[in-house]
Amino acid sequence: MSDKIINIQKAKQDKRQKTGWSAEEIKERAAAEFDKNRKISQETPEPENLVSGDMDGFLKEKGSKDNDEEC
Amino acid sequence: MVVYSMLANHIDAEMRYGRLRTEALKAAHETLISQNITNIKLYTISSEALNASRLWDNSKSRQVNWDWFESYRSFKHRYPKRFEMAIWDKKSLIGLSMGRPTYRGTALRLDFVEAAPSDLGERPSIIEYVLLGYDIYSRMLNAKQIRIMNPINNKVLSYYEKFGYSYVAKGDYLYKDIF
Numbered sequence: 001m002s003d004k005i006i007n008i009q010k011a012k013q014d015k016r017q018k019t020g021w022s023a024e025e026i027k028e029r030a031a032a033e034f035d036k037n038r039k040i041s042q043e044t045p046e047p048e049n050l051v052s053g054d055m056d057g058f059l060k061e062k063g064s065k066d067n068d069e070e071c
Numbered sequence: 072m073v074v075y076s077m078l079a080n081h082i083d084a085e086m087r088y089g090r091l092r093t094e095a096l097k098a099a100h101e102t103l104i105s106q107n108i109t110n111i112k113l114y115t116i117s118s119e120a121l122n123a124s125r126l127w128d129n130s131k132s133r134q135v136n137w138d139w140f141e142s143y144r145s146f147k148h149r150y151p152k153r154f155e156m157a158i159w160d161k162k163s164l165i166g167l168s169m170g171r172p173t174y175r176g177t178a179l180r181l182d183f184v185e186a187a188p189s190d191l192g193e194r195p196s197i198i199e200y201v202l203l204g205y206d207i208y209s210r211m212l213n214a215k216q217i218r219i220m221n222p223i224n225n226k227v228l229s230y231y232e233k234f235g236y237s238y239v240a241k242g243d244y245l246y247k248d249i250f
Binding site: 020021023025026029030031033035037038040044046048049050052053055057 | 098101102103105130132134142166185188196210234
């Protein structure tokens with residue numbers, strides 16, 4: 001991805017952080033992302049029994065981590 | 072007194088974020104209907120969904136022996152801001168997922184996802200519906216990123232990468248920025 005595109009995306013993201021998304025924008029973006037993901041999903045077979053997560057680890061944890069932003 | 076106040080805050084958060092979860096799933100439904108997808112339904116995790124997940128114990132190909140009853144109860148108790156979804160194809164449960172915002176809310180974690188085991192019957196893929204729900208909820212929370220935690224193996228990791236997610240070994244997750 002070129003630097004110019006990254007800068008535009010970064011600027012858009014910074015603006016979003018200040019204003020948030022309207023309900024209409026959320027629906028528009030959701031529809032666009034869904035279209036994209038559906039195409040990929042149709043072209044790429046799902047691994048047998050798609051699973052991710054560490055449920056055993058979660059059940060052993062006593063509390064949430066204080067700071068998992070940069071984990 | 073402090074305990075009552077904490078309890079009140081927890082109940083209040085559960086209600087506020089419960090409304091957001093419902094709104095997110097409603098918006099996801101509207102997206103599906105606009106695409107003429109009427110067989111797939113996305114709901115929060117109900118006792119009906121948890122009961123249906125018990126059938127997965129009969130699978131010989133299931134990758135994990137997760138107890139969704141116990142983990143959902145614990146996750147719900149710990150994280151009122153969580154996101155959760157049960158994916159139904161007509162009357163069959165085809166997937167369950169739970170996640171939560173990170174501590175400061177800059178990212179939405181997809182902590183757990185499990186698709187119905189393939190030897191229990193044919194089903195559509197679930198990933199696009201899972202990502203749809205998380206996409207909407209993350210924007211509602213104004214999170215900057217979605218993180219898929221702990222891919223179970225390299226095949227699953229590579230699969231997520233096809234959807235534009237990048238792997239971070241330190242932390243064992245994949246992320247995608249939200250634009």
